[in-house]
Amino acid sequence: MDKPYFQDIDWPGMWAATTETLYMTAISVVATFILGLLLGLLLFLTGKDNLWENKPVNTIISAFVNIFRSIPFIILIVLLIPLTTILVGSMIGENAALPALIVGAAPFYARMVEIGLREIDKGVIEAAKSMGASTSTIIFKVLLPESMPALVSGITVTAIALVGYTAMAGVIGAGGLGNLAYLEGYQRSQNDVTLIATIIILIIVFIIQFLGDIITSKIDKR
Amino acid sequence: MISIKNVRKIYSSRQGNVHAVDNVNVEINEGEIFGVIGYSGAGKSTLIRMLNGLELPTEGSVTVAGRVVSKIRGGELRKARQEISMIFQHFNLLWSRTVRENISFPLEIAGVTRKERTKRVDELIKLVGLEGREDSYPSQLSGGQKQRVGIARALANNPKVLLCDEATSALDPQTTDSILELLVDINKRLGLTIVLITHEMHVIRKICHRVAVMENGRIVEMGSVLEVFKNPQQPITKRFVQQVTEPEETKETVEQLIEQYHSGEIVQLTFVGGSAEQPVITNLIRHFDVTVNILQGKISQTQSGSYGTLFIHLDGSKDEIAKAIEFIGTQQVGVEVIRNG
Structure with a gap:
């Protein structure tokens, strides 16, 4: 009670941890968006009664997505250590968290993409076909624009999940606010450090949700 | 213009084979408005979808505007589809595009330049009477206006044939009449061949030159509309005729x-x-x-x-x-x- 509030906080360190979290989140969101979109499109297109209907391919992708979606993230990080060492060359630092973040989040997002695409009225796809549209035209001019609100709200949810994942990755030495809260806050019993790190994470999450909502409502003309 | 020869469509299911379309033969002339009437499940929807290759016949051949639609694939089929447009019961517009952009879509597919597209879209908007709504989104339009967009979109690439899949079934009677009048007007002005399917005899009576009555995948009666009205042969035809003649x-x-x-x-x-x-x-x-x-x-x-x-x-x-x-x-x-x- 004697010591002033927040005296333990090393503000430059806190700022550095924040940028590390933002860096990990940003890179993994972009990569997840691209990878998840590809996987989601493949899942959708190879599905029943669809443009590239292909049961074996669909089953394989679906199994892959389900497996990686169900492995708890903290275990996934450990499982991916060999791969990460090959790709990044180290198990420490923000970059070391990226493979696990992307592999963990992309299948999750892929399912959301698939759901978003399934919500498109089949008649609209049929109409495009009846106009003589090729498959690539249908993908880029019908499927993606027509499912855009779902794609954006999906990536918003995924990005927020990724902020949480980065905090977990922090525990195993990836840096960022999670790492700071654990090492400086929890292990050294500096509760104010944990509190501030949590508040910053909350602010990041709120900003992501806010941006996602604005963009979704702006592009949704239904 | 359209020739359907010995066409069958068989769907196999666990319960056995279903003959959706059974040995159908129809010749449709250029500039004609041809109606197919039947209750739901009669096979008319499958039949009209064979005219632009959305469905393929199990047997027989479908020829439209000199192309054997039931045989061609890939690029050739896509090219053919630009000459065989379709409008739909639920309009099937892209909600993410404005009226102008929706009408422009088939032109983009056909590779028309931006400048040409703008010009053509303006003409079409005038043709279907949608001036002033160019920049609205489909969600801001009434059903009749949406179908007008559908029609403008279908006419964009100057098709030879227009297929109407229950095009007025989702509209109220007054709007139905205005859309039917638009179709007759287009048929007269552009000499377009129109094939429509419906379950409303009113639609057949109002705009068709000839009609085919379908039941269980077969055409049970076919002839000029007046002839069929005067002298319906089959019980199902009599029922349809009664829809409009007898209150x-x-x-x-x-x-x-x-x-x-x-x-x-x-x-x-x-x-x-x-x-x-x-x-x-x-x-x-x-x-x-x-x-x-x-x-x-x-x-x-x-x-x-x-x-x-x-x-x-x-x-x-x-x-x-x-x-x-x-x-x-x-x-x-x-x-x-x-x-x-």
């Missing part, structure tokens, strides 16, 4: 009248084409000693003439009534005695 309550009314009139006869007269304009009733009263009481009547216009029914009550001596009925028969008017008095 719902006719049967009840007639039954009530039978109770009311204890003498004389109730007779149904059917007028087709020119005979609808003859003063049959006047002649009847002048030449025969009978009382004529008009009970109920209706005249419908079709593309090739008018068609009407009239219920009258004849009273007088048995002899005179018989002669009067015989006389009506000689006037090119269909006559049917509903009840002997």
